[in-house]
Amino acid sequence: MxxxxxxxxxxxxxxxxxxxxxxxxxxxxxxxxxxxxxxxxxxxxxxxxxxxxxxxxxxxxxxxxxxxxxxxxxxxxxxxxxxxxxxxxxxxxxxxxxxxxxxxxxxxxxxACRAMGERGADLLAGDRLRIMTVCNTGGLAAVERGTALGVVQTLHERGRLAEVLALETRPLLQGARLTTWELARMGAPHRLIADSAGPYLLAKGEVDAVLVGADRIAANGDTANKIGSYALALGAERAGVPFVVVAPESTIDQNTPSGEHIAIEDRDEDEIVAFRGVRVAPEGTRAANPAFDVTPHDLITAIVTDQRIIRP
The missing domain is CATH 1.20.120.420 (translation initiation factor eif-2b, domain 1)
Structure with missing residues (x-):
């Protein structure tokens, strides 16, 4: 499909x-x-x-x-x-x-997605790998296969995947709704976790690598991705776990010098205070809803593109 x-x-x-x-x-x-x-x-x-x-x-x-x-x-x-x-x-x-x-x-x-899957799987050492990811980066985020989840699919096809820990990805639950759907379709073992559980499970040693996508990569290697990615990068750095960004060359924006120059989309407050039309916060509650955050390049182990591996 x-x-x-x-x-x-x-x-x-x-x-x-x-x-x-x-x-x-x-x-x-x-x-x-x-x-x-x-x-x-x-x-x-x-x-x-x-x-x-x-x-x-x-x-x-x-x-x-x-x-x-x-x-x-x-x-x-x-x-x-x-x-x-x-x-x-x-x-x-x-x-x-x-x-x-x-x-x-x-x-x-x-x-490009097939090339990223192969290159990313080659980069990661070890068998029976435990992967953590946020948002959805599979075929639903591309035409086929995807970016970070494309690497997961290649690992699974090679028999090297033990499990995927997918963050639910509030507020729109792209991880809970989309990533688990794709993982089930490919027959890959997985569990769903709350966003806030990610850094804790990294600290416990339950993850071998974090794989995320990117919506924009600045010229210096700073990366904008779904909100929650920065927290995973901090947790991975503290735990000594590789934090790998997987994105096509077209996501690299040489006209944006660094992450501080990336425009971060603020989405509707209703996405926070309600879900699928059901209000979860009292009337009158205000919300902040940045859709993305920026991970500084010094927290990124590698950027895998369809053409190369970049080590910021």
Whole structure:
């Protein structure tokens, strides 16, 4: 199953807001529909957003206002703007060239995820590895296989995976809803844990490596990822456990000098004070809801891309 694809003149994507209860494919015919899907996280994950941006340019039909709106739909994830830019430069060549460029971005993502899985599995020493991860970085975050969870899948296929400890990933529970769904589909042993349990289990020696994805990697190696990643990096550093970031080369933003220059998306307060329409905090309660945090490069053991291993 592909998370996002171009099918018969439209973008088709999995509506991730409905998982794990239902697996529904959306057909997207307009940029407005695609922007809505991106903002409400029906499609999410840096590589998948890159492909969404690429295919969205096809839907835009050369309208610069639509392309600009698509490019800015989520500010932290650099892949979205990157995917738009990769295809928009072919607009003068006509619709056929634009579609061909978008499909090349899709196909390159599939190849990149497989390469990251192989390179990441080669990097990690030992058999029967216990892996901790946050958010969702599998095929749902890409076209196929994914980034950090792609490494997990390769380890599992090689018979080297003992267990995955998946953080639930508040407030939208991408780990509980999506990562466990993908791990179950691949038959990989796993347990779900509360976000706050991660550093404690690292301190107890129950983890061999932490694998996370990235939404933007600054030029100095600082990395923006789902909120909760920084806490895992601190816990891993204290416990002497490798903290490995897995992301395609397209996630590296040489125009952003360091993490302090990364724009962190603040999402709606309702995601904190309520869940799926049910209020969990008293009326009038205010909330802070940063969707990402920044892990400084000195806490990162390695960055695995589709082309190389970087040791910040």
């Amino acid at each position: 592909r998370t996002i694809d171009w099918v018969d003149g439209a973008v088709e994507l999995v509506d991730q807001t409905l998982l794990p209860d239902k697996c529904v494919m959306l057909r997207i015919h307009t940029v407005d529909q695609l922007v809505d899907a991106i903002r409400r996280l029906a499609v999410r994950g840096a590589p998948a957003l890159g492909v969404a941006g690429a295919l969205g340019v096809v839907l835009a039909g050369g309208d610069p206002e639509l392309i600009a709106r698509l490019r800015a739909a989520r500010p932290t994830a650099v892949n979205l703007a990157w995917g738009v830019d990769q295809v928009a430069e072919h607009l003068p060549e006509g619709p056929g060239a634009v579609l061909a460029a978008a499909l090349r971005v899709r196909d390159a993502d599939i190849a």
